[in-house]
Amino acid sequence: MNSTSEVTHSPASGNAGVRLVTPQETQAIVAKSLRRRYWAERRFRAYGAAAVLLGVLFVLFLFTTIFSNGVGAFQQAQIQLDVFYDPELIDPAGTRAADDLAVADYGAILRASLQKEFPEVAGRRDKRELARLLSSSAPFVLQERVQANPALIGTRDTLWVIASDAVDLMKKEKIDRSLPAEQRPLSDQQLAWFDALTERGDLELKFNRTFFTTGDSRDPENAGVWGAVMGSVFMLLLTLLLSFPIGVATAIYLEEFAPRNRWTDLVEVNINNLAAVPSIVFGLLGLAVFINFFGLPRSAPLVGALVLTLLTLPTIIIASRAAIKSVPPSIREAALGMGASKIQTVAHHVLPLALPGMLTGTIIGMARALGESAPLLMIGMVAFIVDVPQGFTDPSTVLPVQIYLWSDSPERGFVEKTSGAIIVLLAFLVVMNAAAVILRNKFEKRW
Amino acid sequence: MASVQTERTSTPRAGARQPAVSLVTERGKTVGTTAVENAIFKCQDVNVHYGDKHAIKDVTIEIARNQVLAMIGPSGCGKSTFLRCLNRMNDTIPTARVTGTITLDGQDIHDKRQDVVQLRARVGMVFQKPNPFPKSIYENVAYGPRIHGLAGDRVELDEIVHTSLQRAGLWDEVKDRLGQPGTSLSGGQQQRLCIARTIAVNPEVILMDEPCSALDPIATARIEDLMEELRQSYAICIVTHSMQQAARVSQRTAYFHLGDLIEVGETDRIFTNPRHKLTEDYITGRFG
Numbered sequence: 214m215n216s217t218s219e220v221t222h223s224p225a226s227g228n229a230g231v232r233l234v235t236p237q238e239t240q241a242i243v244a245k246s247l248r249r250r251y252w253a254e255r256r257f258r259a260y261g262a263a264a265v266l267l268g269v270l271f272v273l274f275l276f277t278t279i280f281s282n283g284v285g286a287f288q289q290a291q292i293q294l295d296v297f298y299d300p301e302l303i304d305p306a307g308t309r310a311a312d313d314l315a316v317a318d319y320g321a322i323l324r325a326s327l328q329k330e331f332p333e334v335a336g337r338r339d340k341r342e343l344a345r346l347l348s349s350s351a352p353f354v355l356q357e358r359v360q361a362n363p364a365l366i367g368t369r370d371t372l373w374v375i376a377s378d379a380v381d382l383m384k385k386e387k388i389d390r391s392l393p394a395e396q397r398p399l400s401d402q403q404l405a406w407f408d409a410l411t412e413r414g415d416l417e418l419k420f421n422r423t424f425f426t427t428g429d430s431r432d433p434e435n436a437g438v439w440g441a442v443m444g445s446v447f448m449l450l451l452t453l454l455l456s457f458p459i460g461v462a463t464a465i466y467l468e469e470f471a472p473r474n475r476w477t478d479l480v481e482v483n484i485n486n487l488a489a490v491p492s493i494v495f496g497l498l499g500l501a502v503f504i505n506f507f508g509l510p511r512s513a514p515l516v517g518a519l520v521l522t523l524l525t526l527p528t529i530i531i532a533s534r535a536a537i538k539s540v541p542p543s544i545r546e547a548a549l550g551m552g553a554s555k556i557q558t559v560a561h562h563v564l565p566l567a568l569p570g571m572l573t574g575t576i577i578g579m580a581r582a583l584g585e586s587a588p589l590l591m592i593g594m595v596a597f598i599v600d601v602p603q604g605f606t607d608p609s610t611v612l613p614v615q616i617y618l619w620s621d622s623p624e625r626g627f628v629e630k631t632s633g634a635i636i637v638l639l640a641f642l643v644v645m646n647a648a649a650v651i652l653r654n655k656f657e658k659r660w
Numbered sequence: 661m662a663s664v665q666t667e668r669t670s671t672p673r674a675g676a677r678q679p680a681v682s683l684v685t686e687r688g689k690t691v692g693t694t695a696v697e698n699a700i701f702k703c704q705d706v707n708v709h710y711g712d713k714h715a716i717k718d719v720t721i722e723i724a725r726n727q728v729l730a731m732i733g734p735s736g737c738g739k740s741t742f743l744r745c746l747n748r749m750n751d752t753i754p755t756a757r758v759t760g761t762i763t764l765d766g767q768d769i770h771d772k773r774q775d776v777v778q779l780r781a782r783v784g785m786v787f788q789k790p791n792p793f794p795k796s797i798y799e800n801v802a803y804g805p806r807i808h809g810l811a812g813d814r815v816e817l818d819e820i821v822h823t824s825l826q827r828a829g830l831w832d833e834v835k836d837r838l839g840q841p842g843t844s845l846s847g848g849q850q851q852r853l854c855i856a857r858t859i860a861v862n863p864e865v866i867l868m869d870e871p872c873s874a875l876d877p878i879a880t881a882r883i884e885d886l887m888e889e890l891r892q893s894y895a896i897c898i899v900t901h902s903m904q905q906a907a908r909v910s911q912r913t914a915y916f917h918l919g920d921l922i923e924v925g926e927t928d929r930i931f932t933n934p935r936h937k938l939t940e941d942y943i944t945g946r947f948g
Contacts, residue, residue: 473754543791547854549752551804552781552861561803562793 279632279639286633289421289434290376290384292347292410294326298359298366309363319352319359320344323374330415331406342403346410348375350423350435373419378434378626383407384418387625398625424633428599429615433626436619438634440601444514444594444609445583445641451518451605452525452582457575459522460529464571467530468537469559488527495524496591504592511593512608520588525578532574536567569657576649583642586613612638691936692925696724696912700865700895701746706760708741708750715741717919718760723865728887728896730910730927732903734947737916739899743867746897747783748776764865781808784858788870790850792842792857797834800842800853801825804861820860828856829886848879855886859894866890868898872905884909903943907931915939 300307302325303317324344328334334343351374359365379398382388384407394401410416428440463484471477499520503509509516540563548558589595594610595618602609610618612634619631701723708716716738723729723746731739741750748769750756762769769779781804792800801821804810811817821838825831830852834845842853851871858866868887872880887896887909900906906913907927914924915938923930923939934940941947 541791543787543789544793546749546752546785546787547791547793547857548803550747550749550780550785550787551807551857552777552779553803553807554777557807561807566794 279635282629283632283634283636285385285387285629286424286636287421288385288418289423290381291373291417291419292327292376292380293371293373293415293417294323295329296322296326296355296370296372298322298355298368298370299325300367303359303366309366311360314360314363315356317356317359319355322355323347323351330410330413339402342400343406346377346380346403346406348377348434349432350430351375373417375423375434376416378432378624379403380407380416381434382625384411384416385629387629424630428601429597429610429618430599433622433624433630436627436630438612438615438637440598441610441612441615441634442637442641443602444517444598445611447514447602447605447609448517448521448611449579449583449645451514452521453575453579455518455522456525456529456578460526460575460578461533461571463526464530464533464537465559465564468534469555469563484527484530487523488531491587492524492585493587493591495520496588498523499588500591510606510608512596512598512610513606514602514609514611515605516592517589517594517611518605520592521582521585524585524588525575525582528578528581529571529574532577533567533571536570536574537563539570540566565656569653572649572653572656576646576653579649580642580646583638583645584613586611586617589614612641690720690921691923691939692930694721694921694924696722696727698725699723700725700765702761702763702766703745704761704763706742706745706758706762708738708745708759709757710741710753711755715919716745719921721914721921721924723895723897724912725864725895726891726893727912728891728898728910730906730913731897731899731916732901732906732913732942733916733922734942735901736918738919739914739916740869742916742921743785743869743897743899746865746867747780747785749780749785751776781861782863783865783867784861784863786851786854786858786866786868786871788873790847790854790874792845792850792853794841794843796839797825797842797845797853798838801856801860804857808861810861824856824860825853827859827890828852829882830856846879848875848882851875851879851883852886855883855890859890863894865895865897868896870899870901873901880905903931915942917942 299322302321303319304310304313306313324340327343327347328340331343334340354372354374376384379388383390383399383404388397388399390397390404397404399407407416423435424437426439427435427437430436467477467481471480499516503516503519504511509519544562544566545558548562549555553561589611593608595614596608596610597618598608598610600607616631616634616638619627619634699722703719703721703723706716706719707714719738719742731743733739744750745758745762746769748758750758758770764779764782767774793803795803798821801824802811802817805817805820811820822831825834830849833849834840834853842850845853851874855866855871872883875883884905887898890896891911898906898909910927912924913927913930915922915930915934915936917938923934923936925935930939931943934943
């Protein structure tokens with residue numbers, strides 16, 4: 214190549230037909246093109262900056278919306294009541310039998326306490342209206358306390374109990390009080406009690422423990438994400454335990470041990486294709502294979518994990534293979550030349566160097582698995598489940614599906630719960646990825 | 661693997677200037693004495709094919725104990741390929757096919773009973789580019805003894821590491837920082853670390869594939885001194901592009917050309933009185 218360029222540019226070439234370009238002319242041509250070249254670069258940079266800015270703005274908008282909507286879910290209106298654990302109502306027989314304590318009418322105690330706050334209220338209808346200020350779950354707080362400590366019976370106590378959904382929304386000013394009474398969830402009378410309670414300091418927004426400790430509910434004020442969080446935890450834990458070892462082992466086998474032939478090519482093509490299969494197809498596969506054929510329980514994190522393992526495996530395998538490929542061959546040769554066996558070479562040298570890349574692939578796969586909802590709909594994880602799952606085979610739902618369910622609920626109170634659950638999901642994702650990144654950086658010792 | 665292929669792609673250059681093949685009067689007939697006293701390796705009619713490419717043609721040579729054998733020749737002549745036959749590193753290349761017999765101490769290295777792991781423990785290798793493991797200096801040297809179970813306890817292992825580094829002439833430079841990564845050393849130190857790592861397994865033969873091509877003259881001189889010392893205990897085969905180096909360090913020299921072993925003999929004789937036209941052309945710098 215050098216020799217040819219010498220020939221055309223050398224004045225001694227003797228090729229009289231070609232007019233030779235002088236260095237000055239060359240410089241002039243170069244100088245002319247410079248402006249255009251720099252302009253192209255500046256334009257490209259401007260495009261890039263604009264794209265980034267646009268992206269940041271959209272993310273900001275998204276986060277502002279989610280947070281402004283969702284922050285309300287972390288608070289809940291509660292009413293302070295002077296409670297008298299009336300022995301007549303709880304345990305008229307005085308036996309303190311556990312069965313009696315479990316079925317006692319705690320609602321009546323709360324109603325009595327509330328009526329004491331408003332002694333002027335008379336008549337069945339008004340009393341019922343007043344009682345509706347409290348959540349339907351409020352009596353359970355009393356029940357739990359009494360069951361835990363029967364000695365409370367006959368004593369007095371000051372308690373904060375959960376207010377109803379309508380009171381909650383009114384307290385958060387999510388309901389326009391200037392609306393006509395029939396369009397409001399609170400009647401004029403209830404609104405008056407609401408204002409009176411607020412004035413006395415007996416109605417406050419408190420931290421919403423319910424949201425973080427309970428499962429789903431039909432009443433927004435009693436609904437919590439904990440069931441979905443635990444469902445996600447169980448499912449992802451199992452997904453990780455299944456997909457990481459299988460994915461890494463597959464990658465190592467394909468990259469280091471498998472012969473190159475038509476069969477391994479076929480396997481490779483299919484792995485790449487699987488990465489592009491829509492996730493709902495995996496859900497159908499899970500339904501057909503794991504539930505119908507193997508008879509595993511429906512709505513269980515176990516089946517969810519199996520489906521998501523199928524979903525994440527291609528990602529992990531592809532990333533792991535790339536990581537293994539990027540280990541310099543000189544390291545393998547050095548180990549083999551020392552007399553290390555193939556498996557020793559892989560275990561002692563290739564794997565430690567490839568591990569950070571493998572973990573990156575796993576993080577991506579797990580993040581995808583956490584946000585996946587479509588395949589889980591197919592295997593029944595979309596059910597309304599109140600109980601917090603205790604194990605891998607308990608019926609449960611997961612965060613994205615919970616968000617989907619709540620976003621579909623007609624009650625006004627679920628709007629903020631939906632955004633609240635999204636915040637929890639994002640926090641879950643951040644915690645999970647941060648843990649993975651810390652783990653990866655620990656392994657990523659660059660020598 | 662990569663190095664072999666790069667060499668091979670550049671093959672036509674040497675051939676283009678010198679229609680050399682025609683000068684090899686008889687295929688497989690090597691000029692000079694291929695047999696030696698006290699031979700450790702005996703290679704008979706070794707052929708290597710990479711797919712369709714015939715990389716090594718009927719090479720017959722013996723390698724003696726306590727001697728340095730230098731293999732010289734233009735790029736792509738197959739000297740590295742031949743070196744990699746001796747510890748069966750060519751096994752790692754799927755397309756490579758080796759025929760002929762190579763015996764180590766009378767034992768065929770391609771025999772079913774010959775374990776390749778054991779063979780590589782007996783025949784150590786130092787590569788062109790220093791390739792210490794991404795581990796500490798200590799771990800680099802201790803790795804071989806550890807996988808082969810050569811040291812009974814930590815004290816013995818320390819002793820092996822110490823001796824190996826000392827014999828490789830690296831001990832004084834690294835004794836205070838054995839825990840530091842091997843890759844933090846300079847190129848010459850890294851290559852000596854690789855040599856220390858190789859001799860820690862106590863092999864019988866050390867193969868060196870252009871060990872000094874990435875090093876400066878001072879580091880090269882240190883490695884050459886080291887080879888002279890190591891020769892007392894080991895048989896050494898070195899592939900080199902530097903004829904001066906071959907002349908300095910080796911007792912015997914083999915000249916390869918396009919897969920043929922053209923000439924082999926005492927180094928002094930080869931460099932002063934080459935018998936084959938190709939050898940003469942190469943060492944006088946007419947090509948290569």
